[in-house]
Amino acid sequence: MALHRFSAIRGHRAQVAALARLVLRGTPGHAYLFEGPEGVGKDVVAQALLARLACMQPDANNPDPCGRCPSCAAFNRGDHPDVTRLERDGATIKIDQVRAAVKRLRYEPVVGAVKGLIVESAELLREEAANAMLKTLEEPSGQTVFILVTSKPQLLLDTIRSRCQVLRFAPLSPDDVAALLMAEGQPADLARPASALAEGSMTLGRTLCDASRMAFVDHVVDFALRLGQDAPSEAAAFVEGLGARLVGIRPDDVEAKGKDLVRADLPWILEILRSAWRDALMVATGMPAESLPHARVAVGLRTLAHRVDAGRIVAAIDATQRLEDKLVLNPNPKLAMTAVLVEAAIQLRS
Ligand SMILES: [Zn+2]
Structure with a gap:
């Protein structure tokens, strides 16, 4: 977890613009599904959205977080007390994990304006665990934001999808992959040929570097x-x-x-x-x-x-x-x- 900003995200211009509009209008949803190929940066966009929604001193004309308030500082430190990340435990996301995460959402935010939950590989939520989450999705407290992320949307339960605003992500362009690899410190003579073969995925791009x-x-x-x-x-x-x-x-x-x-x-x-x-x-x-x-x-x-x-x-x-x-x-x-x-x-x- 880090402090990410919409303005610093490479690629995904339409998706970022749509989220920025919702944020600036003050009408963000409380449950999102980000779906698209592996390694294109869906998680970074999720973090940028949460950072802005949790920011305590947001600029009404700027979709980026302020960078200075206690919530932004917590993102910068990488340990925001109001943001929970749910990851697979073995082959699935287990019901006990969901219950523990949902329980944390019941309390008031500690430093930020909202509490957030990011669910990685949301397709691994099977029936029981999904039901535990759906109950909370149906009764939003107004201060909670769910962001479910998946690269295998075909495996996602319909009951989950139907309750989320769906945002589809496409592969990155080779230019974006090359620039991002170089920003991570890869030399240009590895990053550029890797980007040509990476199929728009940073995961594959890094493998090739x-x-x-x-x-x-x-x-x-x-x-x-x-x-x-x-x-x-x-x-x-x-x-x-x-x-x-x-x-x-x-x-x-x-x-x-x-x-x-x-x-x-x-x-x-x-x-x-x-x-x-x-x-x-x-x-x-x-x-x-x-x-x-x-x-x-x-x-x-x-x-x-x-x-x-x-x-x-x-x-x-x-x-x-x-x-x-x-x-x-x-x-x-x-x-x-x-x-x-x-x-x-x-x-x-x-
Ligand atoms: Zn802030």
């Missing part, structure tokens, strides 16, 4: 930009070596440990290939290579952009997309990846 993962990205990008200059058999040799390079750097949700390429490895590799070719395509349309996520291989981007037609780069990108669409059919990962690279090599032949 790792030297050994980025070395793998570089390896694939180099190959993608050279493709078409060597014999097609080069593709098979490249694919043969990929599995061994992935040992120890696979994301947590990929279960494979061995040196063999597995199906779950393919989306990431396809996305790296696409990101390299996308950048080359941008160079072909006149963008300076230095402004793109893969700026550190600017020479390679320019070489490919000059070597082949833009239409052929598009065809190579399409080939990766076709395989991605077919992954549900459970293809042999090595064969499928080799076939895509041979197809792309033919398109990118000088």
Whole structure:
């Protein structure tokens, strides 16, 4: 928990503007559901909303908290006595946790203007625990604000959703991910290529800001930009070596440990290939290579952009997309990846 301000939030402009309007009109709701992909900053927006609602000296024309009152100071210290956070305990959020949190909401606020409850992974509230919370949601005291947060809205109980104002969040733009990663101290030469592959998620972006993962990205990008200059058999040799390079750097949700390429490895590799070719395509349309996520291989981007037609780069990108669409059919990962690279090599032949 920290003191967050609407004005400092990157991305989510429509969502932040909607909340700021409610706050300035003095008509905020008492139960919100923030839903959207993992790692896009829903929780930071939740904290910014609570900070402003709890602020004791709010400026009527400014949706940000004052930053000086006892409530703002408590947010700054990271231990606000009026804000409770409910997190999973094992596989679910348990009824005893809900009861304890709801009990704390019954008392008057200690330092702020309201009491707040943030529920992380709200989809883990199952029937019993949800009922315990719903009773409180139906009888708001006027001084309590619930913010439920979920990245799996399809699993959320309808009874909860129907009682909340729903705010949907979208993935962050690559520019926002890059800027936020750099603000966290990541060097630009890791943050920018990571942002191109992060699918709008800071969680994934941080995972990629790792030297050994980025070395793998570089390896694939180099190959993608050279493709078409060597014999097609080069593709098979490249694919043969990929599995061994992935040992120890696979994301947590990929279960494979061995040196063999597995199906779950393919989306990431396809996305790296696409990101390299996308950048080359941008160079072909006149963008300076230095402004793109893969700026550190600017020479390679320019070489490919000059070597082949833009239409052929598009065809190579399409080939990766076709395989991605077919992954549900459970293809042999090595064969499928080799076939895509041979197809792309033919398109990118000088
Ligand atoms: Zn304040």
